Amino acid sequence: MKILTTASVAALTLAFASEAIATEWNVSLWGKRRAFTEHVEKLAELVAERSGGDFTMSISYGGLSNNTENLDGISIGAFEMAQFCAGYHRDKNRAITVLELPFLGVENLDQEVAVSHAIYDHPAVTEEMAKWNARMLMTSPMPQYNLVGTGDPRVTVDSFEGMRVRATGGIGSMFESVGAVPTSVTSSEAYNAMESGVVDSVAFAQHAHLSFGTLDIADWWTENLNPGTVNCPVVVNIDAYEALSDEHRAILxxxxxxxxxxxxxxxxxxxxxxxxxxxxxxVEKVTVAADEIVKLSDGAQPIHQAWIEEANANGLPGQELYDLVQAEILKAKGQ
Structure with a gap:
């Protein structure tokens, strides 16, 4: 019979303890690895490195959930971390859709990060996300969207009349206000929609036009339309976050x-x-005239006001959230 010495018992205890504190999180993304997901990839790398391998993340591109159901998966603890876009289910994340309003005036990615995180820290956002057992972790900053399309370039407000465009959120509302026909097919479906003629154009940031292939079948791209962008946070399951050791939580x-x-x-x-x-x-680079952009920008103001009123009607501090965005934009611009 093997007799355990004090030293061997201590070694076994240490081994069990080490095993007990090791943590692996499942992370639900979609599509493929691209510029839009590089911060999640880097986060996983840094967390593993700084924890000495005791805290790791297994990143899945569509294997855990589809992109429109990631928030649902977080809510039931199907995985610990996920990325989602507000426009996919506006009724579930109304507060952050203020960041998707058209022509807010955000000029670059640094400003997008600052404004997004200021909104994420607002109690109304925290409370709304908690309904889904989700905690905001970080944004996925994207440049202003621009169109790619087939056929003749669409560079005037009049030319948008009847245009079938893949556009979500406030950008979709803006196009609709000038007679276009927006559809909210997911990013993964955009190529097929464009190839089959279901849509004439697609509004994306640059990385998405590359990643989802819309640039491969486009005839033109608007270089300066810049109507706005979508907001896609990375969230963590609250229970999983709170179950982390103090050390691992700090590392994250x-x-x-x-x-x-x-x-x-x-x-x-x-x-x-x-x-x-x-x-x-x-792909031809086309420029939208300044006076055409002014027409669109002026037409966006009623969309802003409608958002405020709808948010208020849903029990959210709509004006407060909108004013916070405006203040943070000015602050980010150093004004």
Whole structure:
């Protein structure tokens, strides 16, 4: 019979303790690895590195859930972390849709990060996300959207009349206000919708036009329409977050800023090569005249007011959230 010595008991105890504190999180994304997901990839890398391998993340691109059901998966604890876009289910995340209003005036990704995180920290957002057992972790900052399309370029307000466009959230509302016909097919469905003629154009940020193939079948791209963007947070399951050890929770929280910084650097590289990409794929870069953009921007104001009124009707501090966005934009611009 084998006799356990004090030393061997101590070794076994240490081994069991080490095993007990090891944590692996499942992370639900979609599509494929791309600029839009690089901060999540970096977060997983940093968390594993800084925890000595005791806290790891297994990232799945569509294997755990589809993109429109990630928030539902978080709510039932099907996985610990997920990315989602507000426009996919506006009724579930009304408060953050203020960030998707058209022509807010955000000019770059740094401003997008600052404004998004200010809204994420608002008690109304925290409370609404808690209904889904979700805690905001970080944003997925994207540049202003622009259109790719087939056929003749659409560069005037009049030319948008009847245009079938893949556009969600406030951008979709803006196009609808000038006679276009928006549809909210998911990003993964956009290529097929465009190829089959279900839509004439698609509104995306640059990385998505590349990742989802819409640039491959486009004839033109608007370089300066810049009507707004969508907001896609990364959230964690509250129970999983609170179950982390103090050390692992601190590692996760502290890795967020570094992950965002990495994302911004990576996206800057993508933008730097954008002109060459357009040329390579034979896509014409078209410019929308300033007076046409003014028409669109002026027409966006009723959409802003309607959002405030709808938010108030749903028990949210609509005006307060809207004013916070405006104040944070000015602050981010140093004004």
């Amino acid at each position: 929280d502290e890795a967020v800023d570094d992950s965002i910084d990495y994302y911004l650097e990576n996206y800057a590289d993508l933008l730097e090569g954008w002109e060459a990409t357009l040329s390579e794929k034979g």
